C-alpha cells in the first residue's frame with residue numbers, strides 16, 4: 001500500500017484570516033499539549049487558557065476545542081473556558097456561553113465499567129474512567145496492544161458501542177461519536193457557518209476532523225510524525241502548533 005506523501009507546512013494564520021472568515025478546530029492531547037505517560041500527567045502551560053481566549057477573540061468566536069477527553073476532564077486541566085468545545089470524541093458539545101449543543105450521550109453501565117476495569121487490571125493496563133465511554137491505555141505495556149484492541153472489539157460488538165484507537169489506547173465510545181460530527185454541528189451555526197474550517201490534530205481520530213473540515217470547504221493540518229491520509233498540511237510538534245496559532 002502506498003504511504004501518504006509528506007505534507008507541506010500550512011500558510012500562516014494571518015494569511016488565512018486575510019483570505020476570509022476562518023474557523024479553527026483544535027484537538028487537545030498531542031496538539032495543544034505534549035503526550036505524557038498517563039492522561040493525568042500532561043503539562044498544561046500556565047498561559048494556555050488565556051491565550052486560547054485571545055485566539056477566540058481574534059477569530060470572532062470561531063474557535064472550538066474538539067477532544068477525545070470528557071469535557072469535565074478538560075476543565076480540570078484548562079480551568080473554565082468560554083470557548084466552544086466538544087468532548088468525548090465530539091459527542092458532548094457546548095457553546096462558548098456554556099449552553100449545550102445537541103444531546104448528551106449515555107455513559108457506560110456499571111457492569112461494563114467493572115468488566116473493562118477487570119481486563120485492565122489483569123493485563124497491566126491503565127483504565128481511564130470517562131463520562132461517555134472508557135479507555136484502556138496500553139502505553140505502559142505496548143505488547144498488550146493487539147490483545148487490548150481485540151478485547152475492545154469483542155466487548156463493543158455485544159453492546160451499543162464502537163472502538164476508537166489512538167496513541168497507546170483503545171477506547172469504547174457510543175456510535176456516532178466522531179470529530180467530523182462535532183465539526184458539522186458547529187459549522188451549521190453562527191458564528192461558524194460560512195467560514196472556512198481548519199482542523200488541527202495529531203491522532204487517528206483527528207482524521208475524521210480533517211474530513212469534516214473538508215466537507216465544509218476547509219482542510220486539516222496534521223501534527224507530528226504520524227502519516228495522515230486526509231490532512232493537507234503538517235506541523236512538526238506541539239510547539240510548532242503554538243507558534244502557528246501565535247499563542
Ligand SMILES: O=P(O)(O)OC[C@H]1O[C@H](O[C@H]2O[C@H](CO)[C@@H](O)[C@H](O)[C@H]2O)[C@H](O)[C@@H](O)[C@@H]1O
Nearest residue numbers: 028029035036037038039067068069167168169
Ligand atoms: O482527542 P484528544 O484531545 O487528543 O484526546 C485523545 C485522548 O487523549 C488522552 O490520551 C492520550 O494522551 C495521554 C496523555 O498524553 C496519553 O497518556 C495517552 O497514551 C494518549 O492516548 C486521553 O487520556 C484520552 O481520554 C483521549 O481520548
